[in-house]
Amino acid sequence: xxxxxxxxxxxxxxxxxxxxxxxxxxxxxxxxxxxxxxxxxxxxxxxxxxxxxxxxxxxxxxxxxxxxxxxxxxxxxxxxxxxxxxxxxxxxxxxxxxxxxxxxxxxxxxxxxxxxxxxxxxxxxxxxxxxxxxxxxxxxxxxxxxxxxxxxxxxxxxxxxxxxxxxxxxxxxxxxxxxxxxxxxxxxxxxxxxxxxxxxxxxxxxxxxxxxxxxxxxxxxxxxxxxxxxxxxxxxxxxxxxxxxxxxxxxxxxxxxxxxxxxxxxxxxxxxxxxxxxxxxxxxxxxxxxxxxxxxxxxxxxxxxxxxxxxxxxxxxxxxxxxxxxxxxxxxxxxxxxxxxxxxxxxxxxxxxxxxxxxxxxxxxxxxxxxxxxxxxxxxxxxxxxxxxxxxxxxxxxxxxxxxxxxxxxxxxxxxxxxxxxxxxxxxxxxxxxxxxxxxxxxxxxxxxxxxxxxxxxxxxxxxxxxxxxxxxxxxxxxxxxxxxxxxxxxxxxxxxxxxxxxxxxxxxxxx
Numbered sequence: 001x002x003x004x005x006x007x008x009x010x011x012x013x014x015x016x017x018x019x020x021x022x023x024x025x026x027x028x029x030x031x032x033x034x035x036x037x038x039x040x041x042x043x044x045x046x047x048x049x050x051x052x053x054x055x056x057x058x059x060x061x062x063x064x065x066x067x068x069x070x071x072x073x074x075x076x077x078x079x080x081x082x083x084x085x086x087x088x089x090x091x092x093x094x095x096x097x098x099x100x101x102x103x104x105x106x107x108x109x110x111x112x113x114x115x116x117x118x119x120x121x122x123x124x125x126x127x128x129x130x131x132x133x134x135x136x137x138x139x140x141x142x143x144x145x146x147x148x149x150x151x152x153x154x155x156x157x158x159x160x161x162x163x164x165x166x167x168x169x170x171x172x173x174x175x176x177x178x179x180x181x182x183x184x185x186x187x188x189x190x191x192x193x194x195x196x197x198x199x200x201x202x203x204x205x206x207x208x209x210x211x212x213x214x215x216x217x218x219x220x221x222x223x224x225x226x227x228x229x230x231x232x233x234x235x236x237x238x239x240x241x242x243x244x245x246x247x248x249x250x251x252x253x254x255x256x257x258x259x260x261x262x263x264x265x266x267x268x269x270x271x272x273x274x275x276x277x278x279x280x281x282x283x284x285x286x287x288x289x290x291x292x293x294x295x296x297x298x299x300x301x302x303x304x305x306x307x308x309x310x311x312x313x314x315x316x317x318x319x320x321x322x323x324x325x326x327x328x329x330x331x332x333x334x335x336x337x338x339x340x341x342x343x344x345x346x347x348x349x350x351x352x353x354x355x356x357x358x359x360x361x362x363x364x365x366x367x368x369x370x371x372x373x374x375x376x377x378x379x380x381x382x383x384x385x386x387x388x389x390x391x392x393x394x395x396x397x398x399x400x401x402x403x404x405x406x407x408x409x410x411x412x413x414x415x416x417x418x419x420x421x422x423x424x425x426x427x428x429x430x431x432x433x434x435x436x437x438x439x440x441x442x443x444x445x446x447x448x449x450x451x452x453x454x455x456x457x458x459x460x461x462x463x464x465x466x467x468x469x470x471x472x473x474x475x476x477x478x479x480x481x482x483x484x485x486x487x488x489x490x491x492x493x494x495x496x497x498x499x500x501x502x503x504x505x506x507x508x509x510x511x512x
Contacts, residue, residue, distance in 0.1 A: 021051055025079035048087075049110055051080045056117045059157065063124045066131065067150055074156045081160060085167070088114075099169045111167070118164040118171065121157065126178055128154060132185035140184045141214055144192040152193050155200065158186075162203045172206070179210035187215035196222045205465060213470050220465040220474075223457040224336040225261045234265040239282065241268055245289040248282070252333075253326045257453040260333060283334045287341035290327050297323055301346045303368055306476075309346035310443035321446045328450025331475070336454060340477045347468055348436050352444045353451075354463035358436050360428065370435065374428045382421035393419035395427060397434050410434055 028048075055077040062068035088111070089096050100115050102108045132151065136143045158179075165171035179186045186207075191214060194201055201219055208216065228234075237251045252260070266279040291298050297314050301307035314320040334341050345353075351362045360378075364371045377391070385391070395414030398407050409415055410430040419427045437444075448459040455462060463471075496503055 021054070022076060025051070025076050028079055028083045048080055048084045049113060052077070052084060053113065053117065055080060056120065060120055060124050063128055063157070066128075066148075069153050069157065071153055071156070074153050074160070078156075078160060081163070084114075085163065089167070096167050097169045097171070098167065114164070115168060118161065118168065121161050121164075122174065122178060125154070125158060125161065126182065129178075129182035129185040129189075132188060133182065136184060136188055141188045141191055141212055144188050147188060147192045151189065155189050155193055155204075158189075159200055159203050162206070176207055176210065179207045183210050183212065186210050187212040190215040191218050194219060194222065196226070198222075208465075208467070213473060216466045216470050217474060220462055220470075221335070223455050223462050223465075224332070225454075225456055227336060228261070228263045233259075233262040235259045235262060236265045236267075237282075238267050238269055241285075244285055245295070248286045248289075248330075249323070249326050252329050253322060260329065260454060264333065264337070279337065280339050283330070283337070283339040283341050286330060287334070287343055290323075290330065291343050297327070301366055303365055304344075304346075307344045307346040307365075309349040309366070310440040310447070312439040312443075314443070321442060324443045324446040325450035328447040329453055330450075332451045332454035335474060340475060342476055344472050344476055345468070349444070350463065350468045350471060352437060352440075353448060354460055356437075358432055360432060363432060363436060366436070374431065377419075377424055378428060385421045385424070390419035390421075390424070393427065395419065395430065397431060399435075399439075408434055 055073065058073055059069045059077060062070070062073065098111060100112075102112060128151070132147065132154075135146050135148070137146070158175075161175060162172075165175055187210075190204065190211065194204075194215075201222070204211070204219065211219075235251075235255050237248070239247045239251070264279055265274070266282045267274050268278065268282075271278075289295065291308050293300065296311055296317070297320065298308040299311045301309065310324065314323075317323070331341070346366050347364075348358060348362050348366045351358055360371065360374055363374075377385075377393075395410040395417040396407050397410060398405060400406075407415070410427070411417055417423075451462075452459050466474075493500075493503060
């Protein structure tokens with residue numbers, strides 16, 4: 001340790017000193033998960049701080065010079081930063097996040113130095129992301145081929161900055177503001193450098209507002225395995241159009257997840273056509289059958305007939321849960337093969353796939369009458385509400401299914417519990433849970449099971465990465481008409497010139 005101090009005093013860039021520093025970083029990286037190590041780290045904090053500062057200087061310099069940083073430099077910084085962060089927060093757990101500037105606080109100088117590193121990285125990343133936007137030009141995120149390989153670690157640096165935000169009040173908002181202002185470059189970085197198999201993407205979802213549809217879709221699609229093009233291992237299907245639903249169910253439900261990951265080879269009986277076009281047609285047709293109201297598996301949303309949610313009454317069919325698992329597989333496979341199937345999910349159904357709790361806002365587009373009623377209950381003046389005996393409400397819900405009415409108690413002895421201003425929030429929460437979750441919980445569970453058979457991660461992990469509107473675009477496509485001028489401006493002519501007669505004819509036909 002003494003040798004390393006002497007070398008640092010001579011020159012932090014000394015190769016021997018850098019080697020000693022790297023060795024220490026590797027040791028910290030190996031043992032930082034040990035509880036015993038956390039306590040020992042307090043005694044060597046004075047050794048860790050200078051290393052973090054030196055490595056931050058290297059990263060900042062390479063960012064400014066547009067030469068990096070390299071993966072190794074980011075990893076070296078992280079090997080010191082993560083143990084140091086753990087030690088500081090463990091020693092002063094009640095202090096963080098702290099407000100800057102500090103006044104008469106333990107470790108004031110050290111925490112202040114780390115804040116300066118945070119601010120420097122924020123400033124230089126703003127410069128770098130401005131540089132990216134300039135390089136992308138008018139095409140924006142569609143021009144990721146113009147991005148330099150030297151920018152490949154920018155997301156890793158931003159992840160470190162995000163980690164630093166946990167120490168300082170308002171830091172998260174500062175980073176969010178930066179990323180929102182640099183939405184195009186941030187999304188381009190995600191599209192270009194976020195790869196399948198990386199585990200460094202979770203932090204990005206705290207800043208979903210700073211991403212574009214294309215980048216969110218990209219992150220979600222990373223959870224699917226690559227579509228294989230090995231014809232020898234493809235899952236083959238020969239389907240009779242007149243028995244499309246039943247035969248598709250047998251082929252997909254009877255397959256192992258592994259065989260479905262190998263790709264699909266689709267052929268209709270007594271037809272010669274094969275290939276991607278036939279597969280796309282099959283996806284579209286089978287989804288139209290699955291969501292056809294005649295089959296009673298799904299219900300149309302009352303406020304938007306394009307949207308569907310599981311039908312509680314589908315339980316009359318003994319195979320209904322198997323059908324929902326089949327549906328989960330089909331939808332996931334369609335997404336994996338990038339096929340739009342012409343259906344949309346109801347917001348409540350989408351929300352249940354992302355997280356178990358359904359909020360009042362989730363039901364707004366599904367049942368506007370119930371939404372308005374619940375809002376009125378919650379916003380009514382407490383004194384007026386109680387003086388009217390809680391509108392005569394009790395903790396029960398009357399339901400109707402297949403023409404049969406029944407009353408469900410939301411709590412034990414719920415019919416005897418009056419709703420008042422103090423328990424009305426609990427009443428609304430239980431009402432929504434019973435009306436929209438409990439009645440279709442098994443349906444959602446089996447759909448999720450089928451969907452997860454195709455994913456390489458959990459179902460909530462996929463749906464938390466996107467908004468409902470993103471999922472709409474992935475399943476059905478956009479509603480906006482194609483801009484021919486924009487199409488023309490972003491067209492590349494391989495082997496042709498824009499002035500060629502054939503190209504001129506093409507655009508004239510398109511305009512007609």
